[in-house]
Amino acid sequence: MIIGLDIGGTNIKGILLDGNKIRSKVQYSTKSKTNKNLLLKQIFRCLEILIKKAKKIEGIGIGVAGPVDFKNQKILNPPNVTALKNLELGKIIQKKFQIKTLIENDGHLMTLAEAIMGAGKNKEIVVGITLGTGVGGGLVINKKIIHGEIGTAGEFGHMTINKYGRKCNCGSRGCLETYLSESGIRKTSFDFFHKRIRSYDLHQIGRKGNQTAIEAWKEIGESLGVGLANIVDMFNPEIIIIGGGIACGAGELLINPAKKTMRKNILSESAKKTSVVLTKLNEYAGAIGAGLLFNQ
Ligand SMILES: [Zn+2]
Known part of the structure; x- marks a missing residue:
């Protein structure tokens, strides 16, 4: 199974994805938009909760509200969630959980999801x-x-x-x-x-x-x-x-x-x-x- 996590300025939402099927959903209000340590702690906690729900996690996908250097897997300068500025969030998560992790801009991800499973399917x-x-x-x-x-x-x-x-x-x-x-x-x-x-x-x-x-x-x-x-x-x-x-x-x-x-x-x-x-x-x-x- 794959974890998808969407880190926004207001909420953090997570899902467990099994192929194209959603097996579980979680949602929490974002604890801090400006404090890196507080936000990281919350992200880890959300991931731990989702990891516990599955037998095996093959990958973690993370969406962030702000521009992402996709090639180098680095968050640039998110104007609304400044705690994430210049953070190599994918590498940090991959190191902590030993699961392949990819980060991407949240607007890109919403569009991808709609293009594959939603209003843009065909x-x-x-x-x-x-x-x-x-x-x-x-x-x-x-x-x-x-x-x-x-x-x-x-x-x-x-x-x-x-x-x-x-x-x-x-x-x-x-x-x-x-x-x-x-x-x-x-x-x-x-x-x-x-x-x-x-x-x-x-x-x-x-x-x-x-x-x-x-x-x-x-x-x-x-x-x-x-x-x-x-x-x-x-x-x-x-x-x-x-x-x-x-x-x-x-x-x-x-x-x-x-x-x-x-x-x-x-x-x-x-x-x-x-x-x-x-x-x-x-x-x-x-x-x-x-x-x-x-x-x-
Ligand atoms: Zn602007």
């Missing part, structure tokens, strides 16, 4: 975007992750959609992430409600028909749509899959205005038909992708 060119503490993404062609030169391809969250826009954790301005991450959504909610509202609550009141909340989601969705149009003009994918906690929650309130803006901004008439759908594998997509790394 598609050749699949783009994924994850909306959570940060915004990540990936490009998978013929079931293979496209890494680029060192492994950082697909960081759609840091695509500039407004060069005079909000300041981003990465140091830049107007990145897609500053509008679509949890904190970005709270900022937009302030413009509409004069107080910060969690994406979950904004979704709840929007679903009940609150017009101000629906307007707020429309504005957030339009920002996503600008990003989607850029992606379609760049890669002309068959499908774009939107995942992560925020997308699973907000659903159509977010996706419908995003699609509308995307279609308005795309150059080619035929590319306007690119399908945009919500994740099928939901919150465990990243962890499943981490397990599937050993099929790559």
Whole structure:
């Protein structure tokens, strides 16, 4: 069996994968985003729990929220989980547990999982975007992750959609992430409600028909749509899959205005038909992708 672990800014999720079947799931809230020792201790504990559940573990796949030098198996500079900065996490885990370990960016993994087992199952060119503490993404062609030169391809969250826009954790301005991450959504909610509202609550009141909340989601969705149009003009994918906690929650309130803006901004008439759908594998997509790394 293979372990897939997804280390995010809010939660750590793990699964035991037996071929393409999920045998077990665990989830914990991330203890620290900034303290390396605390976070490492928690990662080890999660792995120990999963290892105990299986007879034999053949590999450990780890997804991290941030750019990864895939060739050298090193985490670079994750803007939202700074505890992992420059960490050779794969080597550390491999040494401790004596099990082959691979690390990869979480957006890549969500996209891989969807391309193999989810909404992109029968598609050749699949783009994924994850909306959570940060915004990540990936490009998978013929079931293979496209890494680029060192492994950082697909960081759609840091695509500039407004060069005079909000300041981003990465140091830049107007990145897609500053509008679509949890904190970005709270900022937009302030413009509409004069107080910060969690994406979950904004979704709840929007679903009940609150017009101000629906307007707020429309504005957030339009920002996503600008990003989607850029992606379609760049890669002309068959499908774009939107995942992560925020997308699973907000659903159509977010996706419908995003699609509308995307279609308005795309150059080619035929590319306007690119399908945009919500994740099928939901919150465990990243962890499943981490397990599937050993099929790559
Ligand atoms: Zn940024």
